[in-house]
Amino acid sequence: MARAVLPLTVLALCLAALVFSSRAGADAAAGRKMVGVYELKKGDFSIRVTNWGATLMSVVLPDSNGNLGDVVLGYDTVAEYVNGTAYFGGLIGRVANRVANARFTLDGKTYRLFRNDGNNSLHGGHRGFSKVVWTVREHVGGGASPCITLFYHSFDGEQGFPGDLDVYVTYELRSPYVLAVRMNATARGKATPVNLAHHAYWNLGGHGSGTVLDETVQLFASRYTPVDAALIPTGRLAPFYTGNGLAGVRGKDGRVYGRYGALCLETQGFPDAVNHPSFPSQIVRPGQVYEHNMVFRFSFF
Structure with a gap:
């Protein structure tokens, strides 16, 4: 995707997170546990997902001139995700960020907990949800509502x-150019903290096209949680923040x-x-359901 043409003017994200209910989650039929790569395609809009870490590997769609490009960072092979440390596109849990x-x-x-960030636990530990094999419960590659559900x-x-x-x-493609990501978790037997996150890195000029500084x-938020030198929240809430940490990671192509x-x-x-x-x-009690939904809407002009 050419950098000269900024393809997408808005990445709109709608979040409806941390909705608890008392309904029990139904346990679907046993699915596939082999590691694979699964494509969802709706016209010229497509994504690839692997059940290693329930990871989003690519999001391909046209720019305003019709040129296709991949707008998420990542790796070419599943093996690189297994060995990678950047959490590209992974489903983070049981608790995202640091404890x-x-x-x-x-x-x-x-x-x-398992310490994997100095004295702290980061993104669920050394073998968090982005570092395990998920079961594919449903995969509809095309049609009106392409989707994949992993467990x-x-x-x-x-x-x-x-x-x-x-x-x-569940990852689902909707019209026009909408990617929905729906996460839920049900506690069984004991109360537990749950704080899932989706860890895709977005560059609307195309992955590897340079910085996102233009x-x-x-963000519809007025405050953030400042952190100390170990990146642990201090407990204060303060007006706004920005920062970045990528440096020299070799990715796709x-x-x-x-x-x-x-x-x-x-x-x-x-x-x-x-x-x-x-x-x-962030505590989920037995029988409660944690829900976290994201919607990415892409538009052009």
Whole structure:
């Protein structure tokens, strides 16, 4: 996708996160556990997903001149996702972001998590949801509503988290040029923190086309959670923030992704909420369902 033509004027994201309900999640028939790559296609709009980490590998669509381009950063092969450290396109959990000192107390019991970021637990630990094989429960590659649904059962004690957790994510293509990502998780047996996030890196000029510094994002938020030197929230809420951390990662088509090479919209609950009683709770009780929905709408002019 040529950098001279900015293809998309708006990436609109609608978030309806952290909706709890008492309904139980139905357990669908056993699906496929082999690692593969699955395509969804609707006209000239397509995505690729792998069940390794429920990862979004590509999003291809036309620019205002009809030229096709891939607007998410990533790798060419599943093996590179297995070995990668950038979390490109992955489904992050059981708890996104950092848990301070890799521990928390819930209902009077202290739980110790796997430390993979200094003294902290990051993105669910060294083997979080983006580093496991998911089961493909449904795959409709084309037609009116192309979609793929993936399932993962997280066992009691995995990476130190309490309780069994059934997790689903569905990617769906809608008209015109809309990608919906729907996540939900049901706690089984014990209360547990749940804070899922989708970790796609977006560059509307095409992956590897340079920085995103000439692109504009509007966030309907007035405050953020400042962090300390270890990137743990201080507990304060402050007016706005921006930053970036990519540096020299080799990705698809041999492109090297540099600093400011993408925008990552990690919509999620408050980081480290389990250790901040003043933050909105991320605890899901047995039988409750956590829901987190994202909608990406692409338009042109």
